[in-house]
Amino acid sequence: MEKIIDEAKQGETLILEPKDTNTRKLFIESYGCAMNFSDSEIVASILTNEGFNTTQKLEEADLVLVNTCSIRDKAEQTIRKRLEKYNAVKKINPKMKVGVLGCMAERLKSKFLEEEKIVDLVVGPDAYKDLPNLLSEVEAGRDAINVILSKDETYGDVSPVRLNTNGITAFVSITRGCDNMCTFCVVPFTRGRERSRDPQSILEEINDLWQNGYKEITLLGQNVDSYLWYGGGLKKDFEKASDMQKATAVNFSKLLELCAKAQPKMRIRFSTSNPQDMTLDVVQTMAKYKNICNHIHLPIQSGSNRILKEMNRQHTREEYMELITNIKRILPDCAISQDMIAGFPTETEADHQDTLNLMEFVQYDFGYMYAYSERPGTMAGRNMKDDVPEAIKKRRLQEIIDAQRAHGHIKTQANVGQVREVLIEKTSKKSDLQWSGRTSQNTVVVFPKEHYKVGEFVNVKINECTTATLIGEAVGYSE
The missing domain is CATH 3.40.50.12160 (Methylthiotransferase, N-terminal domain)
Incomplete structure (x- = not known):
């Protein structure tokens, strides 16, 4: 994330x-x-x-x-x-x-x-x-x-100040730590076991943000889909919970619905999802509530089953592709973004081609792509030789980036001629005469300021685009 x-x-x-x-x-x-x-x-x-x-x-x-x-x-x-x-x-x-x-x-x-x-x-x-x-x-x-790692600290009782904020968007933490032991990742060692925050404190924070003029929040966690509140304790101990705790437990889908219903005029985003934990009830909840944004950041890291196994990712290429198919069926207008690692230890050209083929299948809206970097303390750092030469890593990474740019351009071009709802966040970096905001799909839109203001929802007709940005003109306020 x-x-x-x-x-x-x-x-x-x-x-x-x-x-x-x-x-x-x-x-x-x-x-x-x-x-x-x-x-x-x-x-x-x-x-x-x-x-x-x-x-x-x-x-x-x-x-x-x-x-x-x-x-x-x-x-x-x-x-x-x-x-x-x-x-x-x-x-x-x-x-x-x-x-x-x-x-x-x-x-x-x-x-x-x-x-x-x-x-x-x-x-x-x-x-x-x-x-x-x-x-x-x-x-x-x-x-x-x-540096003691806690089994229960979520800071749910601390009301965070908002630093350097635009007064419109804010982060709301819902989980801490991670139980997924991906071999390339330091997070389980630096942030500890996964635990979830009391949903009531989350709702209170969201309601307070709305009262203070915020229009969009992003629910944060290393793995939001594994959110599970049952009255306390680690997720791994849920089986030991009482029948009453299990019956009243709140999973991520339920939390998402609670947030959407608590402030129906506030946009709700979330990040990051893990393919092995994302369930279709989350996607169905997204489809049910207009204020939940149509964007899922769904990292896969590699398109090769062999590399996924080496990474200790608890899903296969086929399972991921099935999830993507179901997301697009339930939410046809949903944007999907990715994380990719090029040159993971033992990666072959065939593995790399599997990644490029998967990208062609999904056609991600945008993504975050990196060459593998060995991290001390991780399972890969301890047990696997970083054996892919730097020149090959860079070449493979560039091919992944090129593929993403092509797919991203296809996605942005599909918006031309359409009217998109945009939340105005700030003045455009390139012109003081234009606003910058994002669509539900998390795509940046710029358009002339006219009489509109930061924090307003505006319908914008898209006239042209770059690889990553939509350019248009406001046609009125969004209902």
Whole structure:
């Protein structure tokens, strides 16, 4: 799910309205997945109550935090460069404290403090409530670390502030952790076992967002389709639940319906889905409620059954294709996006061709494609040799990208001449005279501003397109 954040937002400095009584300043940057950005909002909320206001000026910060990603080596190298920058500023301002949050903190743990000595505190994804205690340790001159993974922490009782928001769209976390042990992925090791958040707290957060003018939310989780609330505990312990707990359990389909009904005028999105856990009742719920957006991010990673098995993906190519067929049958207008990894260990040309053939079958609307990067601590990192040469990885990746561009263009062209409902989110990056928003299918649309405003739903006639963007003109407000 790490790709649902726009690349331009990586490393974004997060800001909220200052509190007059606060005297200290927090500089916080986030990298990686949407969950990290959501977590940074939780951290800011906790630290606001500890006397911190956020700042965009690194040099004036009393506390500098970077919320980190370990999904690929490139992400970690980017964060290390930022830590070098922080420490250069710290030499000028010795009172500044530097901390690492999130998945990289969880993966490297005390190495940051003991070997590299480049930070003052290290905080894992489940330990943000311990930040006040950890800051006390730092202020007493001691290194501070808490990377204990929790079996029940969901932060459902923390009301997150909204950082650098457009006031229109927001993330709402519904699960934490992951039980799927994909061999290429660090998430189960950095975020722990999967647990779901109380649906009542989710609905309360959504209702509060609506009251504050938000028009769209994205339900977040490493694997939203495996959401299961039965009164507490890990998903893996559900079999031990009482008959009453089982009878009143809320799965993802039920949660999606509760959210759609709670705020029928608010758009509902979700990410990320896992093919092995996505059930057709979710798709049927999407078809039932107009305010649930017609887009499913459905990563497969490879089109080869042999590679899927090596990845420990709990589904086959054929099962995935059957799911796609059923989605298109139930929701003909549904956009489907993907994640693909090129050059996974032992991948052959035949395996690569299976991926390209699968892409031709699905014809994804858009996708996120990467060359395999070995991650220390994963099953693949420990047990599999990274044996596909870089040149071959790059060539295969480019072929995947080329295929996606062709399919994406077909999808955007199909919109030309159609009228699409668009939620206005911001001014277009390319012109101050145009608005930018998205369709239900998550496609970006730009059109002249005229008298319309941010946060309004507008019907736009699509006149032309690029590979990824629709260009049109507003024809009136959407009902």
